[in-house]
Amino acid sequence: MNVVLPALKDFQFKGVSEYLEDLVACIDAPRLNHLFITFFNDIEFDTPQLVHFIGRTPTFKAPDRARLVFLDSAVRVEFPLQPSGYGELNVGISCRELDWQLSSLVEFCSLLFPSLSVLKHLYIYERQPSLPDGQDDFENTQWLDILRPFIAVKNLYLSEQFAPRIAVVLQKLVAGGMIDVLPKLQNIFLEELPPSEPVQEGIEQFVAARGLSGHLITVFHWEREW
Amino acid sequence: MFDSYIGELREIEAWQSLVHVCQRWRCLVFASPYRLKLQLVCTPETPARYTLEVWPVLPLLIQGHVPETSDVDDIVAVLEHRHRVCKIDLNVPSSQFEKVSAAMQEPFPELTDLSLWSYDETASVLPDSFLGGSAPSLRSLWLDGIPFPGLPKLHFSATLVSLRLLTIPYSGYISPEAMVNCLSVLTSLESLRLEFQSPLPALTWRANIYLCR
Numbered sequence A: 001m002n003v004v005l006p007a008l009k010d011f012q013f014k015g016v017s018e019y020l021e022d023l024v025a026c027i028d029a030p031r032l033n034h035l036f037i038t039f040f041n042d043i044e045f046d047t048p049q050l051v052h053f054i055g056r057t058p059t060f061k062a063p064d065r066a067r068l069v070f071l072d073s074a075v076r077v078e079f080p081l082q083p084s085g086y087g088e089l090n091v092g093i094s095c096r097e098l099d100w101q102l103s104s105l106v107e108f109c110s111l112l113f114p115s116l117s118v119l120k121h122l123y124i125y126e127r128q129p130s131l132p133d134g135q136d137d138f139e140n141t142q143w144l145d146i147l148r149p150f151i152a153v154k155n156l157y158l159s160e161q162f163a164p165r166i167a168v169v170l171q172k173l174v175a176g177g178m179i180d181v182l183p184k185l186q187n188i189f190l191e192e193l194p195p196s197e198p199v200q201e202g203i204e205q206f207v208a209a210r211g212l213s214g215h216l217i218t219v220f221h222w223e224r225e226w
Numbered sequence B: 001m002f003d004s005y006i007g008e009l010r011e012i013e014a015w016q017s018l019v020h021v022c023q024r025w026r027c028l029v030f031a032s033p034y035r036l037k038l039q040l041v042c043t044p045e046t047p048a049r050y051t052l053e054v055w056p057v058l059p060l061l062i063q064g065h066v067p068e069t070s071d072v073d074d075i076v077a078v079l080e081h082r083h084r085v086c087k088i089d090l091n092v093p094s095s096q097f098e099k100v101s102a103a104m105q106e107p108f109p110e111l112t113d114l115s116l117w118s119y120d121e122t123a124s125v126l127p128d129s130f131l132g133g134s135a136p137s138l139r140s141l142w143l144d145g146i147p148f149p150g151l152p153k154l155h156f157s158a159t160l161v162s163l164r165l166l167t168i169p170y171s172g173y174i175s176p177e178a179m180v181n182c183l184s185v186l187t188s189l190e191s192l193r194l195e196f197q198s199p200l201p202a203l204t205w206r207a208n209i210y211l212c213r
Helices: A017-024 A050-054 A098-111 A137-147 A163-176 A197-212 B022-030 B046-054 B071-081 B096-100 B178-181 B202-212
Strands: A010-015 A036-040 A065-070 A074-080 A088-094 A121-126 A155-158 A185-190 A217-221 B041-044 B058-064 B085-092 B113-118 B138-144 B162-168 B191-196
Touching: A010 A017, A017 A036, A017 A050, A065 A098, A074 A098, A088 A098, A098 A137, A098 B041, A137 A163, A137 B041, A155 A163, A163 A197, B041 B046, B041 B071, B046 B071, B058 B071, B071 B085, B071 B096, B085 B096, B096 B113
Parallel strands: A010 A036, A010 B191, A036 A088, A065 A121, A121 A155, A155 A185, A185 A217, B041 B058, B058 B085, B085 B113, B113 B138, B138 B162, B162 B191
Antiparallel strands: A065 A074, A074 A088
């Protein structure tokens, strides 16, 4: 039988996933509204108990947005529970290099797939000074795997630094005829507007291709508030 | 008039200026220690061994940063008044930590808030006898860089609201099963933070799990 923590509102954990799995398998926290987790980097994550714990916590049942946030020393998936106000589900992995961060995200997004499949808003941005130059096919494949679970996203928000990388990925979608990635997308919000030439080219191709299949996509300016 | 000296924005010892006004005011203030929330703050710089007896028997707060080069004799002197200590918020170098720990092996029945930090290398392990094995009034416990593997054996009351174990070193490992048992009595707990210093090596992890079963 699980231990119920009736008053617990805030739970923060930093450690290995095995420990958290054993812990959350045995507790329920019906009033929890702030869960902040940082895993040490690991080769692989297997967190079914965490997914169950999130699923049986009432506050976390219906987030409508996610943020993929790249930091100096970690990558985080944030689910703010209200556009403004307290309450958040926030899971991060400690790692520094972008390729490690992307690999961790691929794995984590696939684990969280059920909760990602209903989100309407997706933000991708950094809270660090700069990203490495260059982008190879492996990175593009990783981005496709990251984006694939977000099947209900209508609004995609891209920071100035990530827009070029995602624009390349969107071009690949067009070239590959892939329509299973971001199939419900309606609006793209760019922090930099007008965008640089490569970004404009990539997004125009994507918008045109989706338009041909009857899905209109509009591009707007995004003013980041944090 | 006196009430304006006990607001949240006032310093804890603001009342001391009142008792220096005149004998009558001093008597009035000391006649209402609970209503005026009179407390004495002791820091590592307070010469407590000599000055504590100047004051009436009031609740004690111990707080501050102990520099590497200082000793903790005066802090230990305050800890000897364990029935009066209600809050402790101390940042202690590992070289001095054992003395502080040794002075806290008896119950502190009035202690509501305990924060202990070790700001350099890992402090020595807190023994199971820490606080005499019970913390009947504790509302907040915050240990940072301080190993306390015997925490699940500590008898908390259900009043604990906040538990923070940060920068937990290997020597402070607590198994998930023991942690769940510990949490099971904390029905008022609102905030829980568990943060390990670094991942346990796989072999150590397995060995610890084995040993804890």
